[in-house]
Amino acid sequence: EVQxxxxxxxxxxxxxxxxxxxxxxxxxxxSYLMHWVRQVPGKGLVWVSRIxxxxxxKGYADSVKGRFTISRDNAKNTLYLQMSSLxxxxxxxxxxxxxxxxxxxxxxxxxxxxxSS
Amino acid sequence: QSALTQPPxxxxxxxQSVTISCTGTSSDxxxxxxxxWYQQHPGKAPKLMIxxxxxxxxxxxxxxxxxxxxxxxxxxxxxxxxEDEADYYCSSYVGSDNFEFGGGTKLTVL
Numbered sequence: 315e316v317q318x319x320x321x322x323x324x325x326x327x328x329x330x331x332x333x334x335x336x337x338x339x340x341x342x343x344x345s346y347l348m349h350w351v352r353q354v355p356g357k358g359l360v361w362v363s364r365i366x367x368x369x370x371x372k373g374y375a376d377s378v379k380g381r382f383t384i385s386r387d388n389a390k391n392t393l394y395l396q397m398s399s400l401x402x403x404x405x406x407x408x409x410x411x412x413x414x415x416x417x418x419x420x421x422x423x424x425x426x427x428x429x430s431s
Numbered sequence: 432q433s434a435l436t437q438p439p440x441x442x443x444x445x446x447q448s449v450t451i452s453c454t455g456t457s458s459d460x461x462x463x464x465x466x467x468w469y470q471q472h473p474g475k476a477p478k479l480m481i482x483x484x485x486x487x488x489x490x491x492x493x494x495x496x497x498x499x500x501x502x503x504x505x506x507x508x509x510x511x512x513x514e515d516e517a518d519y520y521c522s523s524y525v526g527s528d529n530f531e532f533g534g535g536t537k538l539t540v541l
Binding site (some may be wrong): 318351358359360361364371372373374375407409414415416417418419420421422424 | 434458465466467469476478479481482483486511520521523524527528529530531532533535541
């Protein structure tokens with residue numbers, strides 16, 4: 315069974331930093347592209363970032379480019395999202411997702427990030 | 432980046448069919464056949480229902496189907512059932528290793 319378990323969320327002040335982790339199991343992690351997607355509770359989905367299976371290529375939404383860094387450790391079956399210069403609008407549930415099919419994502423339950431003073 | 436445009440709500444009676452649209456541009460939906468659809472029930476993580484415009488992952492009922500014409504993709508749910516009541520989101524690849532989501536559509540089964 316595919317499992318994606320996010321951690322590292324919490325309350326942080328504007329301008330602060332946070333690192334999210336996603337522990338993957340039940341599949342060959344090193345074979346899959348992975349994404350992060352944000353959702354404000356009760357609202358829509360916002361794509362954040364994607365990384366290739368070998369980490370060679372990365373993509374970012376314009377709203378986080380230069381502030382967020384996606385990375386992965388295939389030996390540890392773990393995906394990361396380093397977030398810095400955080401803003402109020404970065405608040406939301408961050409879901410780790412596996413690109414199980416071309417452009418199609420399987421989702422973890424997410425970890426909540428709250429940016430507030 | 433602008434979100435893809437979906438109607439905020441849709442509804443139908445049990446047994447009927449309902450179609451949800453997802454309108455983009457020639458740079459996203461119109462340019463790539465990487466349109467996906469997700470179903471989300473309250474308090475749950477989204478679930479992949481359609482990928483590559485028309486393909487269903489294993490386990491997804493064939494009542495769910497996808498299509499695309501120009502820059503507009505559509506999700507059709509046939510034979511509506513009570514458990515189909517949920518939020519539905521479309522997504523498209525937009526190039527340069529980037530993706531976009533639609534704003535979501537709340538489907539109500541009357």
